[in-house]
Amino acid sequence: MDALRWPTYKTRSIVLDRPLESTTRGSAYVVDTEGRTYLDCVGGIGCAPLGHGDPRWVEAISTQLSKVAAAANSYQTAPQRAFAAALLERMPIADARVFLCSTGTESTEAAIKLAVKATGRDIILSFERAFHGRSLGALALTANPAYRQPYVRCLEEDGAADAFAQMKVARVPFGDLEAARELCERYRGRIAAVFLEPIQGEAGIFPATKEFLLGLRALCDSHGALLGIDEIQSGCGRTGHFTAWETIVGDAAEPDIIWMAKALGGGFPVAACIARTQIAQAMQPGTHGTTFGGNPVACAAGLATLTIIEQDGLMSKAAAQRGILEEIAATDPLPVPFEIRGVGAMLGVGLGAPEDKIAAPLGSRMPELGVLVTVCGGHTVRSLLPFFAGREELTKFWSTLKQALEA
Numbered sequence: 001m002d003a004l005r006w007p008t009y010k011t012r013s014i015v016l017d018r019p020l021e022s023t024t025r026g027s028a029y030v031v032d033t034e035g036r037t038y039l040d041c042v043g044g045i046g047c048a049p050l051g052h053g054d055p056r057w058v059e060a061i062s063t064q065l066s067k068v069a070a071a072a073n074s075y076q077t078a079p080q081r082a083f084a085a086a087l088l089e090r091m092p093i094a095d096a097r098v099f100l101c102s103t104g105t106e107s108t109e110a111a112i113k114l115a116v117k118a119t120g121r122d123i124i125l126s127f128e129r130a131f132h133g134r135s136l137g138a139l140a141l142t143a144n145p146a147y148r149q150p151y152v153r154c155l156e157e158d159g160a161a162d163a164f165a166q167m168k169v170a171r172v173p174f175g176d177l178e179a180a181r182e183l184c185e186r187y188r189g190r191i192a193a194v195f196l197e198p199i200q201g202e203a204g205i206f207p208a209t210k211e212f213l214l215g216l217r218a219l220c221d222s223h224g225a226l227l228g229i230d231e232i233q234s235g236c237g238r239t240g241h242f243t244a245w246e247t248i249v250g251d252a253a254e255p256d257i258i259w260m261a262k263a264l265g266g267g268f269p270v271a272a273c274i275a276r277t278q279i280a281q282a283m284q285p286g287t288h289g290t291t292f293g294g295n296p297v298a299c300a301a302g303l304a305t306l307t308i309i310e311q312d313g314l315m316s317k318a319a320a321q322r323g324i325l326e327e328i329a330a331t332d333p334l335p336v337p338f339e340i341r342g343v344g345a346m347l348g349v350g351l352g353a354p355e356d357k358i359a360a361p362l363g364s365r366m367p368e369l370g371v372l373v374t375v376c377g378g379h380t381v382r383s384l385l386p387f388f389a390g391r392e393e394l395t396k397f398w399s400t401l402k403q404a405l406e407a
């Protein structure tokens with residue numbers, strides 16, 4: 001692959017091929033072209049809530065493939081209608097509309113454009129360690145210098161010179177409500193929105209507190225700004241509710257915009273940006289669009305995913321994962337200092353201090369031992385198992401992590 005692709009990824013030698021088995025539901029295990037089996041704690045980085053090869057999901061996609069596989073957004077299709085309705089029904093925003101697209105970054109981009117257009121303001125407040133995607137707009141919100149540095153001359157940040165994107169971002173530490181309040185005061189009348197992940201994923205799995213989210217809601221209300229929640233990694237049931245916002249905040253308040261991707265298509269590229277109807281009305285024909293958004297096959301995949309999550313009670317199974325991992329860890333601790341972070345099936349095991357760099361080699365050592373994982377934040381081994389995964393899979397994850405640390 002290295003001879004074929006841009007060198008944007010560190011390619012592993014494993015060539016993934018098929019699920020281990022998929023009889024009545026998907027599999028948490030994948031087999032490579034050499035016949036080796038792996039527990040998949042990556043799932044395309046959170047894109048496989050049903051595991052691999054769920055026959056109901058495959059059937060839904062296959063059926064739609066033999067019907068209409070492509071349709072312009074100016075035409076309607078039954079899968080798009082059904083998926084949009086099912087999605088809005090599940091959202092914690094009472095009266096909302098959806099913009100359908102294909103990737104997480106695209107859904108962030110839609111949220112940015114909507115916030116700027118709906119408010120007529122120019123600054124978005126983002127947070128340290130934030131990850132919202134890699135298009136120039138989404139990258140303006142993303143914090144990691146490694147992702148930003150080559151393009152920073154195109155991204156305007158407060159106090160920096162800018163040549164291209166007219167987007168302005170102000171950034172404060174995640175969890176620091178007082179700093180957010182100060183910035184809103186400093187830029188009074190200019191903050192279009194406050195955008196954040198309710199659980200910072202790429203940074204190393206750091207959940208926001210209820211007080212912080214509610215504090216931001218009140219801050220936005222008092223400054224006429226929109227509150228936007230990036231549920232790309234945390235959404236679709238992974239934390240036990242359809243959104244992590246609900247898991248953390250309950251029904252105490254609603255955000256204005258929520259966007260999600262990854263798990264939403266069950267492995268198919270499906271993303272969505274959902275906004276309060278009154279805000280969504282700011283967009284008119286021509287103000288935004290994308291060819292593949294709402295594609296009928298993608299919508300069939302999305303609808304099947306939502307249906308199966310509900311039918312199989314997968315949200316409560318996902319919710320149980322953290323507790324199970326804690327129990328396993330308590331009886332079988334790791335040989336290094338560790339911290340389990342996250343909610344439900346969005347889990348991270350922080351290993352040692354960041355400067356110890358204990359986690360980095362595990363991204364290749366664990367796959368050699370039969371468990372696929374990613375390392376996030378440079379210090380945290382992440383598990384994004386299928387929602388149905390339980391004690392068996394989490395025990396394998398944990399014992400392999402321990403074995404890899406001892407190797």
Ligand SMILES: Cc1ncc(COP(=O)(O)O)c(C=O)c1O
Pocket residue numbers: 045103104105106108131132133134197201202230231232233261262
């Ligand atoms: C919270 C969050 N936002 C945005 C993105 C970008 O999504 P995509 O890679 O689908 O463009 C990701 C991907 O990891 C993410 O976790």
